[in-house]
Amino acid sequence: MDPITASVFSIIFFIIFIATIVSIARNPNHGFFGKLLWMLVAFFLSLLGTILWLIFGRGRVNR
Numbered sequence: 001m002d003p004i005t006a007s008v009f010s011i012i013f014f015i016i017f018i019a020t021i022v023s024i025a026r027n028p029n030h031g032f033f034g035k036l037l038w039m040l041v042a043f044f045l046s047l048l049g050t051i052l053w054l055i056f057g058r059g060r061v062n063r
Contacts (some may be wrong), residue, residue, distance in 0.1 A: 013047065020050045027058065 024030075024038045038057050042049035 016050055017042065017046070020053055024053060024057070030057075 020042050021039060024035055024042065027035070030038065038049075038053055042053055045052070
């Protein structure tokens with residue numbers, strides 16, 4: 001893969017990561033520690049963390 005293609009993919013994944021972090025921060029369903037935990041998952045698991053947030057994290061939390 002040439003460097004230009006790699007940089008384009010990096011920029012796209014970075015934008016998706018930032019959108020995930022903003023989505024986590026604005027979600028009213030989780031408390032501070034829940035949001036912090038989801039941000040750590042999104043950070044350390046990169047693309048997998050984003051997919052997990054979109055599938056499981058955005059749902060309603062029963063209190």
